[in-house]
Amino acid sequence: xxxxxxxxxxxxxxxxxxxxxxxxxxxxxxxxxxxxxxxxxxxxxxxxxxxxxxxxxxxxxxxxxxxxxxxxxxxxxxxxxxxxxxxxxxxxxxxxxxxxxxxxxxxxxxxxxxxxxxxxxxxxxxxxxxxxxxxxxxxxxxxxxxxxxxxxxxxxxxxxxxxxxxxxxxxxxxxxxxxxxxxxxxxxxxxxxxxxxxxxxxxxxxxxxxxxxxxxxxxxxxxxxxxxxxxxxxxxxx
Numbered sequence: 001x002x003x004x005x006x007x008x009x010x011x012x013x014x015x016x017x018x019x020x021x022x023x024x025x026x027x028x029x030x031x032x033x034x035x036x037x038x039x040x041x042x043x044x045x046x047x048x049x050x051x052x053x054x055x056x057x058x059x060x061x062x063x064x065x066x067x068x069x070x071x072x073x074x075x076x077x078x079x080x081x082x083x084x085x086x087x088x089x090x091x092x093x094x095x096x097x098x099x100x101x102x103x104x105x106x107x108x109x110x111x112x113x114x115x116x117x118x119x120x121x122x123x124x125x126x127x128x129x130x131x132x133x134x135x136x137x138x139x140x141x142x143x144x145x146x147x148x149x150x151x152x153x154x155x156x157x158x159x160x161x162x163x164x165x166x167x168x169x170x171x172x173x174x175x176x177x178x179x180x181x182x183x184x185x186x187x188x189x190x191x192x193x194x195x196x197x198x199x200x201x202x203x204x205x206x207x208x209x210x211x212x213x214x215x216x217x218x219x220x221x222x223x224x225x226x227x228x229x230x231x232x233x234x235x236x237x238x
Contacts, residue, residue: 004216005160006103007151007178010114010137012045012170013188015091015126017116020083025052028076034060042193045171048115048144049073077118084118087125095204100131102212109133111154113167115144134158146176151183166215172196184215 011017022041029036034056044052053073057064064072103110110132112119117138123129134157136150143149155162167178170189175197178185186201187194194200201207 005158005165007113024079109158113154145173148177148181
């Protein structure tokens with residue numbers, strides 16, 4: 001069987017920590033007199049902490065000293081950590097374990113490719129860290145998505161060529177990064193938002209074993225339309 005690299009983003013793909021990021025960013029923004037909406041939070045998905053704060057300052061037309069900037073980043077992370085410290089396996093998104101187990105059973109390489117600097121902590125909290133052959137997170141990269149650095153580093157860690165990798169992402173920036181890296185991009189979320197992805201599913205409950213096998217065996221980005229029609233797409237992974 002062909003060996004591929006399957007790379008998963010974390011936030012919004014494996015667990016829904018976006019709600020915690022939103023609460024922490026909103027608290028930060030409001031503390032400096034900047035309004036912050038859920039729509040703006042969507043624009044921060046897949047973006048590093050530094051660049052996220054830079055965007056918030058730009059939206060609010062605010063200028064901070066280096067010390068103030070650093071202090072706010074620390075406070076945001078502290079607030080976020082207080083939320084994720086309470087996480088457990090119940091917060092894993094639907095059918096993620098089944099997909100990971102299917103790939104493991106079929107001897108595929110699995111990596112995490114996330115901008116989060118807390119990725120390892122979260123994976124440990126939800127008891128998934130042992131499922132991954134490699135973890136590349138915000139501590140391992142210097143460039144934010146849509147730069148493909150995080151995914152290319154993940155492919156390198158797995159010792160799999162980029163063109164033989166598949167990326168699961170919920171952000172526009174992440175999909176762009178996967179495409180730039182010449183990897184198969186699979187969007188998890190809204191088709192209209194993630195329209196640049198090769199495939200888009202609302203969540204992992206729509207991904208079946210036949211589709212995963214097609215990804216393992218396909219050598220190029222080919223639309224597998226017959227597997228994405230009718231009830232077939234909703235069959236359980238076995």
